[in-house]
Amino acid sequence: MDQLASLSELDPRALREAWDRAFAPRRRDEREWRHAFGDGGAARLEGVGATRDGAVQAFFGSSSLRGRVAGRAARLGHVVDSFVSPARRAGLSGARLLVECGVEHFRLHGGADSTVVHYGWPVEAALRVGERHLGYLPLRREVVLYAEVGAGGGSPPAEVLALAGFDARHDRLWARLAAERPSCVDHDAAFLAWRVGDHPSRSYECLGVSNGEGELAGMLVLGSGESLHPSSLAVVDWLVPEGDDDVARILLEAAKARARASGVALLLAIVPTRSRAFATLQLAGLRPHDSGRVLCARSFEPRLFERDLRAQLWTTLLDSDLV
Amino acid sequence: MDSGPGGFDSHALPPPCALGRHSPPPSSASFRALNPDLIEIRPVRRDDEAAVLEAWHAAFARLDPEARRTSAAWRRMWLGAPHGLHAQAAFAADGTCLAHFGGLPMRLRLADGERRAYLVVDSFARLEARQGLARDGLLARCCRAFIAASMSKEGGEWAHGFPVARAWELGRRLLSYEFDDEVRLWTGPLESFERLARAGGLEARPASIDEGIDRLDLEVHAGLGRIVRSRAHLAWRLPDDGVACEVRDASGTLRGFAAARESMLLGEPHLCLLDWIVAKHDDEAAAALLAHLAAFGRRSAATRVALLASHLDPHGARWARLGLVLVALENTHACFVAGRPDEARALARQVHLTLLDTDLA
Missing domain, CATH: 3.40.630.30 (Gcn5-related N-acetyltransferase (GNAT))
Structure with a gap:
């Protein structure tokens, strides 16, 4: 008989062993980074596992992150690291077990006083299960924007700054951006320090443009795009206020230069299809292509209609575990 | 086709708790006063044109004063279809059309053969007859009648449409609509x-x-x-x-x-x-x-x-x-296949549509 237990009740060692059986074994530092516990950090893992005879059979969880929903401070949960152990995957019982964990997870960790919106990009089979049993709302098929960068020079425009570390300038830039993005994870200095600066196995590069008075007019984060295309550099975060087209153009030129310098064929980006950035990037020469990934959400905010969530939820690749 | 921006004639929309909030049009008695036992859900016939058009205007003109559908346009859309008239409607005892759900039949050619497709359009309940998310609402009942009459698990007919946001939300909850993608x-x-x-x-x-x-x-x-x-x-x-x-x-x-x-x-x-x-x-x-x-x-x-x-x-x-x-x-491309819930979206990913295949323009 399987027993359901919340993350804090699960034996950490049994959970680690189960994760390693379900996914490729991870380095300890990567696991600890991803599964940051406690409310003080940018992220905290929440979840529910099913155990039998002391072994974890399945787990459903979200990385709960600070952000805003419909303009109000709230937590959003990125559904990650959910699995059924390989031995239990055959037939319907595996899906049923995952659904049981998911239902309990949302009962414990979904709500206005906990994590208001959970989101993710499930594979097709998980999407079907999620729609039928876990209240997933499919919001959009993500469109990946790409540009062939060609060969040639690798120097970014002179106005571009290589940013090291994250400070109050990032918070002030984010304060401007947050006003344009009513439902999103906060990409402020603390988040960037955790997600970009502290990542144990992936490296990123942050490029910014100053407004001439010591403030950041805009910035982007570059990282490998190989999960989407084997020879690509990705704009994994786009932190440019709407309408600052000059800043956008300079940063994209810099990103293309970096891509050329690193010898990859493509520059990629994913931004919401309803956003102005989606048009800005296309007008700058990036072309759209179906990514095959569907953004889904489960909302616990009764005042937030599905149509509003679809229009508002601002995600970039940095909100996923693809980069 | 004639309803103006956004193609919202795909579906009339259910304002929350609409029932009883709006005064009924003069042509019809209050829906609440209607005896549900006297409401008939049946296939739309050629001679229903006037009642259906009256209901269409009652449903859409409140949302878009520009929305107009002439008799000629209705006849062309529904009676001119090469594969017949496939629509169901709910009628009050006095002949008032209360709700309508229909699909324009077309041939869909796939790599492994042909099957019937329906472009779902003109699916609406008039304002005073809407029942929110009630499973036995008139629109849902018309949809079920449409499925029973025009679709089958064996036939694998593919129904699809381009509902606006609120109609999609209703369709997803009540009418088994599957999500394909937002419309771009x-x-x-x-x-x-x-x-x-x-x-x-x-x-x-x-x-x-x-x-x-x-x-x-x-x-x-x-x-x-x-x-x-x-x-x-x-x-x-x-x-x-x-x-x-x-x-x-x-x-x-x-x-x-x-x-x-x-x-x-x-x-x-x-x-x-x-x-x-x-x-x-x-x-x-x-x-x-x-x-x-x-x-x-x-x-x-x-x-x-x-x-x-x-x-x-x-x-x-x-x-x-x-x-x-x-x-x-804001429209969604939605679809369903009767009795085969996993098939609709997979089919949608195989079909290359143009605006001619929609009611958006």
């Missing part, structure tokens, strides 16, 4: 269609609507799911107020076909590319057709062009090269 358009200035350099002596001219178009379509879109462009289908679906043109080579072989009309989209008049059948690398034919369409557009009020984006469109890169950009609408 390629848009840009009218001049975009003139950017493809003309080469050779090909000229586009008004199209001859014959079976050659479907043969070209089969060749150009081999392996893709397509609504069959038979002569009868095109005669039914191509609007009278648009343009349909073709390009033939010196031997008379059809090289390309295109159709467009002016329509309100995104709040302004657009030259809407309804259909586009040209080999992927045939720039010569493409340039001739686009120049012909642009000339038509210059005689209209449209200053911009629009066409339905499809991830299967062989010409996607062409539209980007011409400077068009993708814009997302």
